[in-house]
Amino acid sequence: MKNENNSEKHSNIAVYISLFLAILLLILDSLGSFAGIRKGISFVFEPATFQVNAVGKKVNEYFQVFVHLGEFQKDYNALKVEIYEKEALYSSYSILKNENDALKKQIALGNQETQYVMANVLREDLVDAVLIDQGSDVGVKQGDVVTVGNTFVGIVSSVDLKGGTVRLPSDANSHLEIVVLKSGQSNVTKAGILSSGVISGSPEGIKIENISMNSDVADGDTVYINDSKVGGFLALGYVVGLSSNPASTYKTAFVSPILDYDNLMQVFVRVE
Amino acid sequence: MPVLYILLTTLIAIFTEVFLVALCNFRFFYVLNIALFKKISWKYMLIFSVVGSVALDVIYHYTLGTNLLLIGISLLLLMGISLIVPYESNLPGYSVKFVCIFLYYLSVAIIPTLIASGQWTAITGLMIGGMVIKSLASVAFCLVFDWLWSRLRKKDEGTKLRSL
Numbered sequence: 001m002k003n004e005n006n007s008e009k010h011s012n013i014a015v016y017i018s019l020f021l022a023i024l025l026l027i028l029d030s031l032g033s034f035a036g037i038r039k040g041i042s043f044v045f046e047p048a049t050f051q052v053n054a055v056g057k058k059v060n061e062y063f064q065v066f067v068h069l070g071e072f073q074k075d076y077n078a079l080k081v082e083i084y085e086k087e088a089l090y091s092s093y094s095i096l097k098n099e100n101d102a103l104k105k106q107i108a109l110g111n112q113e114t115q116y117v118m119a120n121v122l123r124e125d126l127v128d129a130v131l132i133d134q135g136s137d138v139g140v141k142q143g144d145v146v147t148v149g150n151t152f153v154g155i156v157s158s159v160d161l162k163g164g165t166v167r168l169p170s171d172a173n174s175h176l177e178i179v180v181l182k183s184g185q186s187n188v189t190k191a192g193i194l195s196s197g198v199i200s201g202s203p204e205g206i207k208i209e210n211i212s213m214n215s216d217v218a219d220g221d222t223v224y225i226n227d228s229k230v231g232g233f234l235a236l237g238y239v240v241g242l243s244s245n246p247a248s249t250y251k252t253a254f255v256s257p258i259l260d261y262d263n264l265m266q267v268f269v270r271v272e
Numbered sequence: 273m274p275v276l277y278i279l280l281t282t283l284i285a286i287f288t289e290v291f292l293v294a295l296c297n298f299r300f301f302y303v304l305n306i307a308l309f310k311k312i313s314w315k316y317m318l319i320f321s322v323v324g325s326v327a328l329d330v331i332y333h334y335t336l337g338t339n340l341l342l343i344g345i346s347l348l349l350l351m352g353i354s355l356i357v358p359y360e361s362n363l364p365g366y367s368v369k370f371v372c373i374f375l376y377y378l379s380v381a382i383i384p385t386l387i388a389s390g391q392w393t394a395i396t397g398l399m400i401g402g403m404v405i406k407s408l409a410s411v412a413f414c415l416v417f418d419w420l421w422s423r424l425r426k427k428d429e430g431t432k433l434r435s436l
Contacts, residue, residue, distance in 0.1 A: 012351055014314035018321050019344035025326070025337030026387065034336050041330040049290045049331050056294025063295070 105149025116268040128171035152234035206255040377403040
């Protein structure tokens with residue numbers, strides 16, 4: 001107990017001495033008496049404390065990231081909204097460009113006598129048909145041919161006042177006469193025709209039948225629709241998967257369409 | 273040999289203080305002074321306080337004696353309050369420490385500038401909030417330190433087994 005009291009008493013003495021020394025140091029340093037000591041201590045400690053200070057600040061920066069996490073979240077959300085706005089703007093430009101491209105193709109067709117109605121393709125879960133937003137009120141009727149430029153899309157199979165359904169060549173009920181031309185040949189002439197045939201829709205794709213066994217049709221040749229229902233030559237696609245059965249009198253093949261029917265946005269209905 | 277230990281501890285305390293001040297403006301050296309107060313011999317305590325605070329004065333570009341004065345005033349206050357509230361490892365004891373540490377942080381914000389340039393520092397609510405948080409962290413450090421200190425075996429009891 002006595003020792004404890006002594007220790008406490010001496011600790012108090014340490015505080016008094018500290019205060020006395022502090023005041024003494026303050027007075028002497030104010031008078032500039034410790035300039036040498038300051039330089040000495042600074043020379044010893046500054047390089048090491050500089051490094052420690054730098055490490056402390058670096059760690060502090062990492063903690064600041066967590067402190068400002070809420071602000072980062074706000075910034076991130078604002079940027080997300082901005083990106084959505086830009087995407088919406090871009091998609092509207094994309095639609096305009098698509099329409100522009102389709103119109104250019106149609107103008108390049110150069111057929112001024114025939115009347116066309118431009119229609120937007122409506123999304124639907126149909127595989128072998130597409131819905132369009134133009135109907136009988138603008139003169140669209142059943143059996144009209146649908147194209148994009150000089151490329152065949154399908155035939156209007158049903159129509160109402162404000163819309164219609166276009167049957168694609170891949171539909172099982174679609175049967176059309178075609179001709180096959182050598183690849184790279186764009187002018188349809190009697191001499192350039194390699195073979196004629198019939199296309200019909202099947203689960204595997206657009207199938208060509210009745211290709212003459214003696215013809216020089218090869219994969220990559222161009223397929224044109226040449227049917228009385230269509231009235232004129234319209235490009236469809238390219239020959240792929242040509243096969244011939246020795247026991248048969250004709251070859252079969254499939255058509256790889258020029259147009260991607262899933263990504264069609266605008267089409268033109270030929271109004272007679 | 274103990275003097276060497278004290279000097280080594282002072283060096284480590286100085287570097288830890290500089291690191292923690294850069295990290296979160298936490299005054300480790302002062303808290304260590306509070307934690308060691310009345311636990312070690314007054315001579316070692318005096319060496320530790322004087323050497324450490326003078327070195328820190330140079331590092332922080334304070335007038336020599338500023339840190340020692342702040343520590344001395346704070347410990348004097350602690351001694352004064354301990355005449356009324358017993359200075360023990362219990363809730364009143366730690367409350368006294370909290371008040372002293374808070375006042376130390378307050379004086380750190382005011383006195384060095386006052387001594388160096390004669391200017392008063394404006395204290396904002398945000399600064400007070402920071403001081404309270406740092407004081408609480410300091411008291412928590414003291415609590416852990418006291419617990420660890422009580423776990424250490426005394427020199428003359430080194431061969432005795434600790435009773436659970």
